[in-house]
Each structure stands twice: as structure tokens, then as C-alpha cells.
Amino acid sequence: MNADKPYCLVLGGGGAKGVYHIGVWQALQELQIPVNAFIGNSIGAIISAFLSQGAEEELLHIARSINIKSLIRLSKEEALTDEESMNRHPLKYWQAAYNNFVERKGLDTSPMRELLEGALNEEQIRNSGFDFGITTVNVSDFKPREVFIEDMEQGQLVNYVMASAAFPGFERPKIQGKQYVDGGLYDNVPYRMARRRGYRRIILVDISGIGFSRRPRTEGSQTVYIKNSIDMGNAFDFTPDFIHLFWQLGYLDAMRVFDELIGYEYFLTKNDALEKEFAGRQELRAQMTPLLTLFPDAMRHDQRHLLKTLEVCGRMLRVERIKKYAYGELARAIDRAIDKTRSKANKFIAEHGLEAELPPLKLLDAFTQEVIQNKTLDENPYYYYFLAQKFPATKAVLLAQKYLLKATPELKILDFYMKNVAGKL
Numbered sequence: 001m002n003a004d005k006p007y008c009l010v011l012g013g014g015g016a017k018g019v020y021h022i023g024v025w026q027a028l029q030e031l032q033i034p035v036n037a038f039i040g041n042s043i044g045a046i047i048s049a050f051l052s053q054g055a056e057e058e059l060l061h062i063a064r065s066i067n068i069k070s071l072i073r074l075s076k077e078e079a080l081t082d083e084e085s086m087n088r089h090p091l092k093y094w095q096a097a098y099n100n101f102v103e104r105k106g107l108d109t110s111p112m113r114e115l116l117e118g119a120l121n122e123e124q125i126r127n128s129g130f131d132f133g134i135t136t137v138n139v140s141d142f143k144p145r146e147v148f149i150e151d152m153e154q155g156q157l158v159n160y161v162m163a164s165a166a167f168p169g170f171e172r173p174k175i176q177g178k179q180y181v182d183g184g185l186y187d188n189v190p191y192r193m194a195r196r197r198g199y200r201r202i203i204l205v206d207i208s209g210i211g212f213s214r215r216p217r218t219e220g221s222q223t224v225y226i227k228n229s230i231d232m233g234n235a236f237d238f239t240p241d242f243i244h245l246f247w248q249l250g251y252l253d254a255m256r257v258f259d260e261l262i263g264y265e266y267f268l269t270k271n272d273a274l275e276k277e278f279a280g281r282q283e284l285r286a287q288m289t290p291l292l293t294l295f296p297d298a299m300r301h302d303q304r305h306l307l308k309t310l311e312v313c314g315r316m317l318r319v320e321r322i323k324k325y326a327y328g329e330l331a332r333a334i335d336r337a338i339d340k341t342r343s344k345a346n347k348f349i350a351e352h353g354l355e356a357e358l359p360p361l362k363l364l365d366a367f368t369q370e371v372i373q374n375k376t377l378d379e380n381p382y383y384y385y386f387l388a389q390k391f392p393a394t395k396a397v398l399l400a401q402k403y404l405l406k407a408t409p410e411l412k413i414l415d416f417y418m419k420n421v422a423g424k425l
Contacts, residue, residue: 005034005201006034006035006036006037006201007033007034007035007036007037007201007202007203007224008035008036008037008038008039008131008194008197008199008201008202008203009025009028009035009037009038009039009048009051009202009203009205010039010040010044010189010190010191010193010194010202010203010204010205011038011039011040011041011043011044011045011047011048011205012040012041012042012044012188012189012190012204012205012206012207012209012213013040013041013042013043013044013045013164013165013182013183013184013188013189013207013209013210013211014042014043014044014188014207014208014209014210014235015042015043015167015209015210015234015235015236016043016066016233016234016235016236016237016238016242016243016246017043017207017208017209017228017233017235017246018042018043018044018046018047018207019063019066019243019246019247019250020205020207020228020246020247020249020250020253021043021044021047021205021207021250022047022059022060022063022247022250023246023247023248023249023250023251023252023253023254024203024205024226024250024251024253024254025047025051025056026250026251027250027251027254027255027258027260028203028254030255031255031258031260033203033258035051035130035203036129036130036131037130037131037132037133037194037197037199038051038052038130038131038132038133039131039132039133039134039135039190039193039194039197040133040134040135040164040190041134041135041136041164041182041183041184041187041188041189041190041211042164042165042167042182042183042184042188042209042211043165043209044189044205044207045134045135045160045161045164045165045183046116046161046164046165047059048132048133048134049116049120049125049132049134049157049161050119050120051130052125052128052130052131052132052149053120053121053124053125053128054124054128055119055120055121055124058119062115062119063243063247064243066238066243067238068236068238069111070111070112070115071109071111071112072107072108072109072111072112072170073107073108073109073110073111107169107170107171108171109162109166109170109171112162112165113158113162116158116161116162117158120157120158120161122154122155122157122158125149125157126149126157131148131149131197132148132149133146133147133148133149133190133193133197134146134147134160134161134163134164134183135147135164135183135186135187135190135193136160136163136164136166136180136181136182136183136186137180137181137182137183137185137186138178138179138180139172139179139180139181140177140178140179141178144183144185144186144187145180145183146190146193146196147160148197153175153176156175159173159174159175160175163175163180163181163183164180164182164183165182166180166181166182167181167182167184167235168181168182168185170182182211183211184209184210184211184212185211185212186212187211187212187213187214188209188210188211188212188213189204189205189206189213189214189216191204191214191216191223192214192216192217195217195221199221200220200221200222201221201222201223202221202222202223202224203223203224203226204216204223204224204225204226205226205227205250206225206226206227206228207227207228208227208228208231209235210235224257224258225257226250226253226254226257227253228246228249228250228253229249229253229256229265230249230321230322232245232246232249233246245322248322248323249322252267252322252323252324255267255324261324262304262307263307263311264296264298264299264311265311265314265315265321266310266311266314266319266321266325266330267321267322267323267324267325268307268310268324268325268326268327268330269324269325269326269327271326271327274306274327274425275304275305275306275307278305278306279303279305284305284420287416287419287420288305288416291412291413291416294409294410294412294413295308295312295410295413296312299311306327306421307327309413309416309417309421310327310330310331310334310417310421312410312413312414313334313413313414313417314330314333314334314337316380316381316382316408316410316411316414317334317337317338317341317380317382317414318337318380319333319334319337320333327425328425331421331422331424331425332425334417334422335422335423337380338382338418338422341379341380341382341383341386342386344379344383345383345386345387345390348387349387349390381404381407381408381410381411382411382414384400384404385401385404385405385408385411388400388401388404389401
């Protein structure tokens with residue numbers, strides 16, 4: 001990567017999903033990819049402000065402890081907004097919260113303002129040498145605004161950042177007597193703003209936030225587009241598990257976009273030597289040939305057959321995706337998932353008193369009853385295929401196996417994996 005040619009980083013809005021941006025930034029730092037400009041909307045504007053200040057450590061500290069109480073306050077007296085509040089507080093508390101909402105014409109965002117005022121240093125940002133811009137909407141005049149640091153009146157930087165992040169229903173910040181709301185009503189991912197500024201080397205990060213997202217026109221630019229590869233939560237999911245996983249996903253997606261990791265739904269380190277060895281085994285090529293049409297279209301012509309096999313088996317067995325794997329690590333995770341699936345199926349047989357010598361229809365009856373009670377097929381496809389294989393090959397069982405293979409033909413790839421790969425990487 002040429003350090004003489006830095007990028008402009010454009011960060012989209014999306015509430016709690018903004019931790020994804022932090023993961024992307026950590027990947028860029030690890031890869032030593034230079035950035036000299038930060039443009040964002042909503043949570044992207046907040047993170048852009050921290051990064052343009054060089055306040056990465058402060059940002060990481062806030063992100064690790066962020067919750068809904070860090071952003072809004074329901075009543076003037078208390079800052080309790082957790083899920084148990086409805087049961088813990090009397091009616092007068094909720095009356096106060098409602099009155100506060102009406103009085104402020106939106107949810108009280110003073111905790112977020114206090115956080116930003118305590119962490120952001122306007123003069124440092126102005127003197128950092130980095131470009132910084134946000135997008136917002138002036139609802140008093142019904143006009144969108146794209147505002148760069150030199151356009152912000154002295155002492156108003158936090159107000160502009162708050163204006164960009166004023167999600168509908170939040171209190172509307174005022175700047176020079178005008179009210180502002182979240183820039184997502186105009187452009188949730190302000191790529192065009194960066195292009196109009198003259199930037200041609202751009203890293204665009206889209207976290208699938210609520211708002212109006214314009215399709216980027218990348219002609220005449222060197223644009224790297226990074227988007228969350230898994231849709232896993234909403235803008236106000238501040239649970240620790242979500243924060244941790246979506247943060248990690250940002251890092252992994254960025255590393256894969258910059259070709260440091262490979263994979264389709266998984267994130268693997270490269271292993272050309274292992275792929276070459278796998279491709280060089282004639283007996284494996286012969287077995288693989290009739291399976292090639294069973295792979296998803298996106299990977300059908302990929303010659304990395306071991307990667308493809310691991311990907312398909314991992315997805316079918318619901319192996320954890322938000323994790324960095326070596327080839328052998330993913331194979332061992334698949335092996336564990338196979339063992340776990342078989343244990344569940346054997347437990348099902350034992351709990352229903354089903355033995356191989358009993359009529360196969362007993363298994364089908366028990367299976368049908370289970371599905372009706374649960375209203376869904378909750379287990380992975382191999383679970384049901386393994387069940388069917390546990391009984392004599394009667395007409396009914398063979399029919400069930402045929403149906404399962406037709407519904408999930410990738411089971412044949414899993415069978416290939418178990419015969420030729422499992423326990424060998």
C-alpha cells in the first residue's frame with residue numbers, strides 16, 4: 001500500500017452498529033493503510049470526529065462500555081432506560097418521562113452530549129491536519145447540509161456532530177436558531193460528499209443503517225466498498241454480545257476486502273500449499289467432479305476446492321462465522337459440529353425408545369410428532385439425514401433420504417468431507 005496516497009474514510013449511520021466502523025479502523029491500522037480525511041453521518045459522524053482528533057483510545061474505551069443509558073435519558077430525575085424499567089418504576093416515573101419527551105420535543109440526549117463534550121476537543125480536531133465533515137438536515141428550512149470543519153462556527157463542533165446523529169424521535173439540536181436531524185434522511189452514507197470534496201481514493205463503510213442510502217457511483221475513483229456481510233441486529237441493540245460480534249465482523253470484513261483473509265461466508269487465512277496438495281490428489285479430483293454443480297453459483301468456478309468444501313460444510317452445520325480461522329481450525333470446528341449433531345440425533349432416538357430393529361415408521365411417526373410440536377425444523381440438515389441413516393433401508397426410509405438430498409443436495413459434499421477430510425487437516 002502506497003503511504004503517499006492516503007484515503008478518505010466515509011462512515012455510514014446505523015446506531016449501535018457503529019462498532020463495526022471501529023473494527024474496520026483497527027484493520028486499516030493493522031494493514032498500515034493511510035487515511036487523511038473522515039466524513040460520516042450519525043454514528044459515523046461521531047466516530048469520524050474521534051478519529052480526526054486522534055482519540056482512538058478514548059473511542060475504544062467508550063465503545064466497550066456503551067449502552068442505551070449512555071445516549072438517552074427517559075426522565076429528568078433518573079437515567080434508567082434498561083429493559084427492567086417498566087417493572088421497577090411507578091406510573092409517576094413514566095409520566096415524567098413522557099412530559100420530558102413532550103417538553104424537549106424528543107428523547108433527552110443529554111447523556112450523549114455530555115459524553116461528547118467530555119471527550120472531543122474541537123481545537124485538536126481543527127488543528128489535526130485531517131479533513132473532517134458530517135451530513136445533517138436543517139428541518140427549519142427543509143434543507144440538507146454537508147458541513148466540513150471549516151464551515152462549523154467556532155465552538156459548535158459538538159452541536160454539528162449531535163445534529164448529524166439526531167435520530168428521528170431524539171431531541172433536535174439547534175444551531176444558530178435552526179433545528180437539525182439525522183443526516184440519514186438525506187444521505188446515510190455520504191459518499192457523494194467525499195467525491196464533491198475532490199477525493200478519489202475512498203474507503204466507504206456501509207453498516208446497513210436506517211436511512212436513505214444512495215448507490216455510490218465509483219467511476220473515476222479508487223473506491224474500496226466495505227459492507228457488513230452478516231445482517232445481525234438493529235440500530236439500538238446495545239447488548240454486549242452484539243457489540244462484541246459486530247465489532248469483530250467489521251475487522252474481519254475489512255481484512256477480507258483487502259485480501260488478507262479469504263472466504264465467502266467464513267474468514268480464513270490463505271493456505272495455497274494445502275490447496276495445491278488437495279488439488280494434486282487424483283482420487284479426490286475424481287470424487288469431486290460430480291459434486292461441482294452442487295456448490296453455490298458464487299463459488300462454482302473457484303478452483304480452491306478445499307476452501308469451497310469447508311465453506312459449504314461449515315454453513316450447513318451452522319458453524320460460527322464471525323471468527324478468523326486457519327483451514328485446520330475450521331475443519332476441526334466442522335468435526336465438532338458433526339459429533340454434536342450425531343449426539344443430538346442419538347439422544348432423540350434414545351428418548352423415543354427407537355431401536356434399529358423396530359419398524360421404521362416408528363421413527364417417522366416420532367419425527368413427524370416432533371416437527372408438529374416444534375412447528376419448525378430447528379436442527380441442521382445433517383441431523384435429519386443422520387437419523388434416516390440409522391434405520392434399515394426400507395422404502396419409507398429411502399424415500400425420506402431421497403427427499404432430504406433433493407432439498408439439501410449439499411449433503412453430498414458433506415459426505416465427501418467426512419470420507420476424505422474430517423480429522424486429517
